[in-house]
Amino acid sequence: MTGRDVGAREDRPLAATFDRYLQDKGKGRGGDGGNYRRNAARELERFADWVRGERGPDDWPGIAPETDREPTFADLDERVFREYARHLAGDRGLKSNTVHTYYAYVSAWCGWCVNEGYLSAHRAQRASATAPLPADDGRKPGDQQAWTPEQRHALTRHVDAVARDAVEEFTGLPEGTDPLDRGRARYRAIRATRDRALVFVVAYTAVRIGEVLRDPDDPRRRGVRWNEVDVDAGSMEVYRKKQQWDAASLPDPVIGPLRRYRKLLDPPSDRWPVFPTFDQRTLGTVVTDGLADRGRTPDEIADRRAEHARDLLLALDADLRPPSLTTDGGRRVLQRVTEASDVTVDHPKHDYLAPHGGRRGMGEVLVRAFGYTVAARYLDNSEEMVRDRYSHIEAGELGDVATEALDEVDF
Template sequence: MTNSTSKEQDTHPLTSSFERYLQDKGKGRGGDGGNYRRNAERELQRFVEWAAGDRGDDDWTGIVPNDAEREPAFEDIDERTFREYARHLAGDRGLKQNTVQTYYAYISAWCGWCVNEGYLEAHYTQRASATAPLPEDDGRKPGDQQAWTPEQRHELTRHVDEQARDAVEAYTTLPADTTSPDKQRARYKALKATRDRAFVYLIAYTAVRVGELLRDPNDPRRRGVRWEDLNLEDGSMDVYRKKQQWDAASLPDPVTHPLKQYRKMLKPPTDRWPVFPTFDQRTLGTLVQEELADRGHQPAAIEDRRDEFVCDLLLALEDDIRPQSITTDGARSMLRRLTDDAGVDVDHPRHEYLAPHGGRRGMGEVLVRSFGYTVAARYLDNSEEMVRERYSHIEAGELGDVATEALNEIDG
C-alpha cells in the first residue's frame, strides 16, 4: 500500500512524535517510567516497523511511496493506513480478540494525541472504515474493564488522606495575627483537599455510578447530590439511579469521616448546596456577578465585594450564592490530576488514570469475592444476572480451584 506525499524534504517522520508522546504518558520525573509508557512504546515500534514494510506479508511494502527513500511520515497516513494495520493485527492468528483490540487501542491513543498536537488533521483510527477489520467484541470489552486494584485504591486514598490532613492542620493552626487573605487561602486549600478526599472515598467504597453523584448538563434530573440527600448518621445517600428513580445508596464507615470533615470545612449555608460544587473560577465569577446584580448591587459595589475574597467560591459560601455541582467530566479531570499526583501506576490501553467506573468495578470485585453475587448485585444496583456476567472470571477461578482440589484428592 502506498500513499501520495509532498516533497521529501517537507515530511515529518512518525518517530519524531514518539518521545514527546511517551513523556506525556509516562510517570515520574521526565515521564520515563510507568507500565503504560513501556507498553505504548512497544506498540508504536511495532506500528512504525509495519509502516516501513518490515512486518506483514511478503507482498506488504509499507506506506512510504515506492520512489521515496525515507522512513514513514505523517504525510503518508490516512484512514486507509489504519484499516490496513487493523487487518494486519486481526490476521495474526496468534492474537486473541481482546489482545487485538488492546494493541489497536494503543495506536489509537497515540493518533488522538497527534491530532491534538497538530501532527494529524483527523483521528483516523476511530473512523468506521479503519476499525472495520477489527474482530467483533467478544464480550470482554478490554477497554472498559478497568478495576481499581487494592494496591491502587490504597495508594490513592493514602495520598488524599495526607493532602487533606496537611491542609487542614495548616489552616487550623494559623497564628492569631494571620491576615484575612492568608486565612482565606489556607481555607480554600483545605476545602479543595477535603473535597478531593471525600470524592475519592465515595468512588472507591460506595460503588455509586459517577453519573449518580454529579451533574449531567444534558439531563436536568441529574443535578448532583446535595447535602440534604445525605444522612451521615445512618450511613445512607439518596441518588437518582440509572433506572430513572431515586433510591438509597449505602455509605460505609470509611466514607463517613471524610464527608464529615469536608462538610465542616465547607460549611454550606443550606442543605440544598451541592456536595461537590464547581470550583471553576470563571464559572463562579460569572455566577457571583449575575446573582449580586439580581440582588440590586451596582457593578462597583459588586467588584468591591469580590475584592474582599481571594476566590469567588468563598464569597458564594458567605452570601449563599449556590453554584451548580461539578459535572462528570470535571470529576474525571479531578481523578486524572489525583492519579498523577499520587504517582499511581496505571497500565490500561484507554484509561491512563484511575477512572470513576474503575472504582465501582473494583468494589464489585471485593463484594463478589467476599459475599457472593447476590449481595454484590444489591450493593451495585444491578441484576444478579448482570453481575454474574461481568464478574464471571471470579467464578471461573473459584471453579478452577475446586477442580484442582478434586483432582488432588483423586490422585492422592
C-alpha cells in the same frame, strides 16, 4: 403502517428523521438530554456524511453519486449497511467492540425507522449487512479497569494525607493573619477535603459517577446535594441508571471524610451541591450574576469580590449556590490526584484510576466476600449482569476446586 404508507415515506431524506429519533431516545423534558442521545447524534451524523460520500476512502462516491439530491430511504438496502459495516471495520484503529458500538447506533435508528414507516424492513440487522463486522469479544469499551485493593489503599492514603496537611495549615494560622491569606488557606483546605471525599465515595460506595456529579447532557442529573446525604444513617439518595431515585449505602470509610469536609465547607443551605465546581470562570459568573440580581452595582460587586480570596468563599458567604462538579470534572480530579500519588496504573485505555474502575473494584470485593446476590444489590444491577461481568471470579474459584480435586485423586 401499510406498505403504501411506507412507500410514501421512502422519498424522505435520511437526515430529516434524526431530530425526531434523538428526541424519542433522549432523556429529560423534551428528550434533550442523555449520553445515549449525544453519542447517537454523533454516529448518525457520521453515517449521513458517509452516505453522501463525504467520509470514507477517496473512491467512495456515496450511495447516490449520480444525483444532485440528499440520499433518501429508497436508496437504502442491506448492501448499503454492509458497506457501512465494512467501512467501520476498516483499518482505522478501532477495536472490535467499538465497531459494534458504532454500528449499533445506526442499527437502532434503522429499527426506529421501520416502526415509523420509513423502511419496510430492518435491513441493518440482516445477516448479509452485518457479515463484515469483526467478531465481538463481548467486552464493553472502557469498562475493564478495576481498582485493586493496593491501588485503592494507596490513592485514599494519598488524598487523606494531602487533606490533613491542608487543614492543619489552615487551622494552624496564627491570630492576626491577613484575611486574604486566611481565605487562600481555607480554600486550599476545602478543595483538598472535597477531593478526598470524592475519592472515598468513588472508591467505596460503587456508585456511578453520573449518580453523584452533574451530567450536562441530562438535566435530571444535577449532582447530589447535602439534603440527600445522611451520614448518620450511612446513606444518600441518588438518581439511578434505572431512572429513579434510590438510596445508596455509605460504608464506614466514607463517613469520616464526608463529615470533616462538610464541617470545613459549612454550606449555607442543605441544597448546596456536595461536590461544587471549583472552576473560576463558572464561579465568577455565579457571584457576579447572583449579586447583580440582588441589586448590587458593578462597583459593589467588584468590592465584594476583592474582599474574598476566591469566588467560592464569596459564594459561601452570600449563599450563591454554584453548580455541581461535572462528570468530566470528576474524572479530571481523579486523574490529577492519581498523577500526584505514587499509584501505579497499568491499563491500555486509562493512565489513571478512572471512576468506573472504583465501582468495578468494589464489585470484585463484594462478589468475593458475599457472592453475586449481595453484590448485585449493592451495585444496583441484576444478578445476571453481575455474574456476567464478574464471571472471571467464578471461573477462578472453579479452577481452584478442580485443582483441589486433582490433588486428591490418587493416580
